[in-house]
Amino acid sequence: MPFSDIVGHAKQLESLRWALEKERLHHAYLFLGPEGVGKKAVARSLAMAIQCREQDYDFCGGCADCVRIQSGNHPDVRFVGPLVGKKEITIQQVRELERELNYRAFTGRKKIVVVDPASLMNYPAQNAILKTLEEPPKNSLLILISTNTGGLLPTLASRCLRLSFAPLPPEIVANFLVTQKKAAPEEAEILAAVSMGSLGKAISQEMGELVQKRKVWAERIHSLTPQDCRGWMKLAEDLAGEREESLKFLEWVETWYRDILIYCVTGNSRGLSNLELEENIKQQADKNGRERVLFLLSQAVLTAATIRRNVNRRMALENFFAHMVGVH
Amino acid sequence: MSYLVLARKWRPQRFEDIVGQSHITRVLRNAISAGRIAHAYLFTGVRGVGKTTAARILAKALNCETGPTADPCDQCGQCVEIMGGSSIDVYEIDGASNRGIDEVRQIIENVRYQPAKSRFKIYIIDEVHQVTKDAFNALLKTLEEPPPFVKFILATTEPHRLPETILSRCQRFDFRRIPAREIIQRLSEIAEKEGLRITEGALLLLAREAEGSMRDGQSLLEQILSYAAPSAEGEKTKVLIDEILLQDILGIAERKTLYDLSAAVIRGDARRCVEIVGDVMTQGRDLPRLSRDLVEHFRNLLVVRLAQDGKREPGGSKPQSSLFGLLLDLPDQEIEDLRRQVAELSVDTLMDFFCFMAEGDEGVSHSPYPRFALETALVRLATVPKAVPISHILDRLEKMERKLSRGASSTPPPQRREDDVAIEGPEREASLPDSIGEENDREEVWKKFVAFVMREKKVLGSHLAQVRPLEMPPGPLKIGVGERYHLSYLQDAENLSSLREFARRFFSREVVVGVTPVGSRKPEVQEEANEIGNASRPINDAGKDIVKETLRIFGGSVKGIKNESR
Numbered sequence: 048m049p050f051s052d053i054v055g056h057a058k059q060l061e062s063l064r065w066a067l068e069k070e071r072l073h074h075a076y077l078f079l080g081p082e083g084v085g086k087k088a089v090a091r092s093l094a095m096a097i098q099c100r101e102q103d104y105d106f107c108g109g110c111a112d113c114v115r116i117q118s119g120n121h122p123d124v125r126f127v128g129p130l131v132g133k134k135e136i137t138i139q140q141v142r143e144l145e146r147e148l149n150y151r152a153f154t155g156r157k158k159i160v161v162v163d164p165a166s167l168m169n170y171p172a173q174n175a176i177l178k179t180l181e182e183p184p185k186n187s188l189l190i191l192i193s194t195n196t197g198g199l200l201p202t203l204a205s206r207c208l209r210l211s212f213a214p215l216p217p218e219i220v221a222n223f224l225v226t227q228k229k230a231a232p233e234e235a236e237i238l239a240a241v242s243m244g245s246l247g248k249a250i251s252q253e254m255g256e257l258v259q260k261r262k263v264w265a266e267r268i269h270s271l272t273p274q275d276c277r278g279w280m281k282l283a284e285d286l287a288g289e290r291e292e293s294l295k296f297l298e299w300v301e302t303w304y305r306d307i308l309i310y311c312v313t314g315n316s317r318g319l320s321n322l323e324l325e326e327n328i329k330q331q332a333d334k335n336g337r338e339r340v341l342f343l344l345s346q347a348v349l350t351a352a353t354i355r356r357n358v359n360r361r362m363a364l365e366n367f368f369a370h371m372v373g374v375h
Numbered sequence: 376m377s378y379l380v381l382a383r384k385w386r387p388q389r390f391e392d393i394v395g396q397s398h399i400t401r402v403l404r405n406a407i408s409a410g411r412i413a414h415a416y417l418f419t420g421v422r423g424v425g426k427t428t429a430a431r432i433l434a435k436a437l438n439c440e441t442g443p444t445a446d447p448c449d450q451c452g453q454c455v456e457i458m459g460g461s462s463i464d465v466y467e468i469d470g471a472s473n474r475g476i477d478e479v480r481q482i483i484e485n486v487r488y489q490p491a492k493s494r495f496k497i498y499i500i501d502e503v504h505q506v507t508k509d510a511f512n513a514l515l516k517t518l519e520e521p522p523p524f525v526k527f528i529l530a531t532t533e534p535h536r537l538p539e540t541i542l543s544r545c546q547r548f549d550f551r552r553i554p555a556r557e558i559i560q561r562l563s564e565i566a567e568k569e570g571l572r573i574t575e576g577a578l579l580l581l582a583r584e585a586e587g588s589m590r591d592g593q594s595l596l597e598q599i600l601s602y603a604a605p606s607a608e609g610e611k612t613k614v615l616i617d618e619i620l621l622q623d624i625l626g627i628a629e630r631k632t633l634y635d636l637s638a639a640v641i642r643g644d645a646r647r648c649v650e651i652v653g654d655v656m657t658q659g660r661d662l663p664r665l666s667r668d669l670v671e672h673f674r675n676l677l678v679v680r681l682a683q684d685g686k687r688e689p690g691g692s693k694p695q696s697s698l699f700g701l702l703l704d705l706p707d708q709e710i711e712d713l714r715r716q717v718a719e720l721s722v723d724t725l726m727d728f729f730c731f732m733a734e735g736d737e738g739v740s741h742s743p744y745p746r747f748a749l750e751t752a753l754v755r756l757a758t759v760p761k762a763v764p765i766s767h768i769l770d771r772l773e774k775m776e777r778k779l780s781r782g783a784s785s786t787p788p789p790q791r792r793e794d795d796v797a798i799e800g801p802e803r804e805a806s807l808p809d810s811i812g813e814e815n816d817r818e819e820v821w822k823k824f825v826a827f828v829m830r831e832k833k834v835l836g837s838h839l840a841q842v843r844p845l846e847m848p849p850g851p852l853k854i855g856v857g858e859r860y861h862l863s864y865l866q867d868a869e870n871l872s873s874l875r876e877f878a879r880r881f882f883s884r885e886v887v888v889g890v891t892p893v894g895s896r897k898p899e900v901q902e903e904a905n906e907i908g909n910a911s912r913p914i915n916d917a918g919k920d921i922v923k924e925t926l927r928i929f930g931g932s933v934k935g936i937k938n939e940s941r
Binding site: 062065066070071072073074079081082138141142145171174175176177178179181182194195196197198201202205206207208209211213214216243274275276277298301302305308309312313314317318337338341344348 | 378380382383421422423427460469471472474501502504505532588590591594597598600601602626645646648649650653656657660661663738740741742743744745746747750751754755758920921924
């Protein structure tokens with residue numbers, strides 16, 4: 048399984064390969080790009096290409112080193128993420144990885160650390176890694192992975208070589224689903240649109256469920272009327288049960304309203320992410336004006352933010368639905 | 376020896392090599408040659424401007440065998456050891472990792488002992504802002520009066536996090552952002568030596584991306600180098616890097632995209648905005664970057680507009696234009712383009728654009744879907760109503776005052792209307808009804824009137840949108856209001872008078888305005904309109920439902936209905 052098997056990102060891989068061959072690898076990379084486009088896969092491949100015994104500047108995927116990296120057991124390749132049950136990467140973890148980087152590599156090649164997602168390092172942790180990022184011990188390679196630079200210190204980003212990963216074109220995602228996952232073409236097309244160029248999302252189990260769920264959600268929202276206050280109260284109650292569920296719903300509502308907004312503005316359905324809800328989106332677009340959709344969109348974002356801040360979920364959602372049906 | 380990245384390879388080794396910080400290097404050099412060396416220095420400034428570098432050079436200068444000298448020799452054992460990071464008397468401590476009181480106690484413990492073989496024992500504490508409060512306090516006494524052979528150099532990007540007591544014990548040096556042309560000069564030297572062929576324009580773009588930080592510039596150069604791929608050490612690259620190629624490598628959207636997007640926003644063409652974002656996305660450009668560039672672009676537009684205002688003031692043109700040059704780090708051609716774009720916009724409108732975009736950018740950099748956030752921000756921007764400058768409103772008020780003082784009894788002269796048109800432009804002309812009073816046009820005229828009021832005074836307009844006219848000019852304007860909420864608002868004396876004023880301006884004649892309460896039953900037409908149109912309008916049936924629901928829950932009955940009115 049060489050580099051050429053990775054879907055998309057030709058330019059990024061090309062530059063990494065060149066650096067490998069010329070031994071000009073930077074000591075710290077920052078991989079930026081939306082979730083699930085393959086940043087971690089590229090990081091893993093780079094690690095394998097460095098450690099692989101069978102091939103130079105590429106990897107076989109079959110040798111002992113490659114297999115151990117894939118299963119996360121390689122002594123020289125460490126993946127750092129938040130510990131189980133924690134939401135952040137702490138300064139202790141950073142200190143630990145700094146200590147480890149100081150040891151000589153087992154295989155005599157490089158010590159590699161992948162921090163994913165780097166934006167989850169808390170403030171002290173990010174500061175603690177700064178000096179190491181600037182001048183790490185000999186023969187070490189740090190790869191930071193993040194969806195955006197929003198959560199990263201500017202001093203941290205400045206010490207890394209940035210590689211941006213673009214979302215994959217929907218055709219490529221759909222094609223991959225059809226050829227590799229034996230999906231039906233129509234289904235693949237919808238999944239590709241939902242995932243917005245993220246292969247990781249498209250093949251996840253969750254995505255299939257989400258497609259089912261949002262159909263139900265859209266129908267329920269569609270049947271809401273201002274007169275029927277019990278209807279939207281019930282919907283709020285159902286969704287408020289679990290925190291994750293309500294946040295997922297609101298995230299979807301955001302994409303849905305965005306689609307409606309796009310339809311309002313452009314008048315065609317190119318680039319919609321809720322492709323299968325096209326009819327519904329058209330109706331909503333006709334029903335609500337642009338201003339109103341913008342308003343509701345900001346309400347959805349606000350509601351999600353308040354729920355993250357542990358406001359009573361049911362009340363927050365009831366309030367949101369009240370806005371949605373227009374009681375306010 | 377493994378490969379060293381550019382930022383480390385080209386780290387300056389002498390004071391005069393440090394770019395853009397002459398105000399600091401001069402003071403340090405003089406201090407060393409005069410023998411007036413402080414025992415604690417604090418270096419602050421943004422990332423990548425030379426804090427750590429300066430600290431290391433200072434350490435060399437102090438401990439060099441030929442010194443203390445302002446020009447360390449780089450040859451002696453001391454200099455070589457410090458450059459290699461292996462000197463036993465120069466401690467470079469990572470303040471962010473060793474931040475606790477225990478680590479600081481260790482330092483204090485060791486400070487007492489003489490240096491092993493050098494003149495001074497030097498402690499460089501980098502990222503010192505992360506040291507904890509207790510640890511700082513433990514350090515205070517030592518920092519104030521260390522033994523004569525000990526020097527402290529603290530470096531940080533965030534001096535405001537240090538306690539006052541630490542700040543007052545150090546000699547503080549603030550490192551500046553490095554001006555673009557000095558970054559260009561340095562980068563072109565490096566590019567030359569690394570065998571990279573790059574155009575002036577591309578270097579300018581690089582320097583702009585670096586935002587005054589040399590390390591950022593060098594990281595970007597590194598990225599280009601790994602793209603251009605020189606075949607061997609010391610050889611020239613085959614590809615010539617120019618602006619367009621550079622934009623492609625760095626994933627920056629072209630400047631043209633910025634102009635297209637802002638033009639679409641100014642035109643209010645939301646559709647075009649969305650299309651452009653889609654295109655940029657498929658080209659694989661960095662959207663958060665684009666969003667940040669847009670904020671900067673609107674800021675530049677605002678600056679250009681303000682500079683134009685300044686120029687109009689007599690005598691103010693000279694200092695204005697020089698200030699202008701400092702504020703905009705752009706080639707003349709681009710400033711000309713910017714000027715063309717702002718020609719017809721007011722400062723207030725530009726302020727709105729800038730604020731909304733800055734707000735939107737916040738969302739883009741934190742959102743899991745930057746694309747959606749950017750699209751929303753742009754559509755919102757394109758929908759923002761153009762702000763009416765306050766000076767125009769004041770002008771209008773003044774005119775009104777003059778009119779009033781001339782005598783209110785005289786009928787409004789026709790030139791008033793012309794004045795208004797002159798201010799408002801063609802937009803107002805279009806909103807004027809052609810034939811006022813025709814029965815079948817009534818609905819149309821009313822809508823236009825509401826839209827007109829909406830533009831002038833939004834709150835009043837939105838109340839009007841919820842009510843219906845009973846009679847329209849010519850003759851009195853009578854408005855029937857069902858909801859108590861709207862009624863009380865519209866009957867308010869102040870609101871009523873402003874409504875009267877709007878009506879007079881709109882119909883260009885004196886209009887008697889009356890607000891009458893009507894039964895809460897609404898005409899059929901409105902029920903229909905309600906279903907297709909605005910869903911935000913409260914419906915009375917809903918009220919009934921709520922009453923029923925309340926009765927059901929509390930098990931009560933309706934005794935009577937009281938209509939509370941003022």
